[in-house]
Amino acid sequence: MVKGARSLRRKAYYTIKMKQASHLLFYRRHKIPGVKGWELRRALGSDYPKVISLLDDYLEKLDLKVKVISEEGVPEGEMPPERRDRDRFYRTLRGGLTPKEAKLLGWRIDDLAALAVAVSYIISKGGKAPRKEVEELLRVKIPGWKVDVNLDRFIRYGYIGEDENAQLYIDWRTRAEVDQKELIDLLLGAETEPMKPPPER
Amino acid sequence: MPPKKRSIAEEELQRIIELCRSIEERGLNPFLVDVDELVTILREYFPDLDKPEELCLDAEALNSIASVIRLQGEWVRRRSSSLYRDPFLIEEKIRSLSRERLAEVFLKVWRPIIEFEQITIPSLRQALKYWGTLPPLDERWLRGGLFIREPGTTTEEDLIKQRILAEKAFSEELNSLWVELKRRTRGGKIRYWDFIGAETYQETIRRAYLTSFLLTYGYATLEVNPLEGEMTIRPLDEPTPVGEREQAISMPIPITPEEWMRWLREREA
Numbered sequence: 001m002v003k004g005a006r007s008l009r010r011k012a013y014y015t016i017k018m019k020q021a022s023h024l025l026f027y028r029r030h031k032i033p034g035v036k037g038w039e040l041r042r043a044l045g046s047d048y049p050k051v052i053s054l055l056d057d058y059l060e061k062l063d064l065k066v067k068v069i070s071e072e073g074v075p076e077g078e079m080p081p082e083r084r085d086r087d088r089f090y091r092t093l094r095g096g097l098t099p100k101e102a103k104l105l106g107w108r109i110d111d112l113a114a115l116a117v118a119v120s121y122i123i124s125k126g127g128k129a130p131r132k133e134v135e136e137l138l139r140v141k142i143p144g145w146k147v148d149v150n151l152d153r154f155i156r157y158g159y160i161g162e163d164e165n166a167q168l169y170i171d172w173r174t175r176a177e178v179d180q181k182e183l184i185d186l187l188l189g190a191e192t193e194p195m196k197p198p199p200e201r
Numbered sequence: 202m203p204p205k206k207r208s209i210a211e212e213e214l215q216r217i218i219e220l221c222r223s224i225e226e227r228g229l230n231p232f233l234v235d236v237d238e239l240v241t242i243l244r245e246y247f248p249d250l251d252k253p254e255e256l257c258l259d260a261e262a263l264n265s266i267a268s269v270i271r272l273q274g275e276w277v278r279r280r281s282s283s284l285y286r287d288p289f290l291i292e293e294k295i296r297s298l299s300r301e302r303l304a305e306v307f308l309k310v311w312r313p314i315i316e317f318e319q320i321t322i323p324s325l326r327q328a329l330k331y332w333g334t335l336p337p338l339d340e341r342w343l344r345g346g347l348f349i350r351e352p353g354t355t356t357e358e359d360l361i362k363q364r365i366l367a368e369k370a371f372s373e374e375l376n377s378l379w380v381e382l383k384r385r386t387r388g389g390k391i392r393y394w395d396f397i398g399a400e401t402y403q404e405t406i407r408r409a410y411l412t413s414f415l416l417t418y419g420y421a422t423l424e425v426n427p428l429e430g431e432m433t434i435r436p437l438d439e440p441t442p443v444g445e446r447e448q449a450i451s452m453p454i455p456i457t458p459e460e461w462m463r464w465l466r467e468r469e470a
Contacts, residue, residue, distance in 0.1 A: 026317050027316070028317070033314050067312070092313065094312070096308050097311065099304060109300060109304045112307050113304045116306060119307075121288075124286060129228070137295060140296060177312050179312075182309070182310045187303075188286060
């Protein structure tokens with residue numbers, strides 16, 4: 001009987017903590033979304049990694065997940081929980097989007113392709129590439145006037161950054177939202193479509 | 202060192218700096234540079250270098266080589282990582298795939314962040330509570346010590362006291378400072394800090410500000426000893442525009458409270 005009551009109390013405790021964690025993760029509190037580990041520790045207590053893990057399990061049913069991005073670039077899952085205070089916790093989709101869904105989010109297929117090109121080219125160059133080179137590559141398939149608009153938009157959103165030497169680099173949003181290794185693997189494995197013959201006159 | 206050899210040495214050092222810089226700026230393969238060869242060149246010329254500017258050039262070249270070695274380290278680390286793929290292959294793939302296919306690939310690895318930016322009922326309640334307790338603007342202004350005054354008259358002395366008007370015209374101030382500089386140097390020169398330094402930090406700043414105009418307008422010249430880092434001012438007999446004397450350079454001089462305190466202590470010692 002006592003054991004059952006204790007278990008119920010624990011369940012109620014973690015339910016409350018999960019709700020608090022959910023509020024913290026859903027609403028933007030800073031310029032950059034997400035919450036730092038130390039903020040979660042302050043709000044939820046020292047066992048916040050367990051609360052986050054429970055929340056992550058719960059969110060799986062909704063195709064969502066809590067993603068942890070290490071400031072030191074350590075891959076997710078390899079960082080010991082006691083050193084997570086400086087990491088940033090985001091809530092992201094667990095599965096992928098269909099082109100139709102992406103369109104509903106306000107992304108045109110051209111813009112997504114441009115983002116894919118910019119990000120993968122920068123990755124291939126070791127994380128930094130001159131803006132001019134990225135622009136030239138984009139201009140092959142996108143009208144010139146749109147290239148600048150697109151790049152500025154990606155910079156504003158935090159997908160890529162630009163330094164004082166006009167070098168583009170991978171920024172916080174790409175690190176949080178894109179599996180860079182998988183992107184390159186998929187890109188190299190993607191089958192090129194056969195060239196279409198010119199339309200008959 | 203004979204002048205001809207000196208000029209060759211300078212050219213070689215400059216070439217090394219340019220080469221290393223181009224590797225860094227254009228993101229080229231850093232192993233294109235033969236570091237051993239560059240170090241041999243530096244070693245060959247170093248014993249004959251004696252002028253400060255030559256030694257500076259040598260140090261800059263050495264620093265550039267060190268940057269290339271750092272890039273080589275990064276290059277090896279990147280190539281050995283699991284993320285490395287040949288950039289040429291990736292570029293080719295990007296060029297050959299259609300926009301639709303590129304977008305499809307990206308959608309497979311893209312997990313957008315989910316966030317809300319909307320107001321909640323509790324925060325709305327809190328905001329309304331704050332609004333209810335917020336006094337009207339005219340009351341708050343009164344509380345802050347603002348009050349209405351009728352227009353009146355003021356004197357020139359009052360405006361000078363309030364530092365709205367300067368006591369002397371700017372050109373007059375410059376002129377008197379120039380006269381003071383000539384008087385204190387008597388045909389020679391004076392240490393920069395000994396000239397601008399005053400009993401208060403505020404006055405020191407004012408003198409430094411005016412002195413910068415003396416230098417810019419050609420009333421005096423600033424000489425810097427690059428080895429000791431000491432700066433001296435030498436007044437000119439007639440104001441001479443900078444372009445007529447020699448090439449002008451901008452030189453920022455920090456006048457911090459710490460520097461001023463140090464000068465005060467040195468003066469009293």
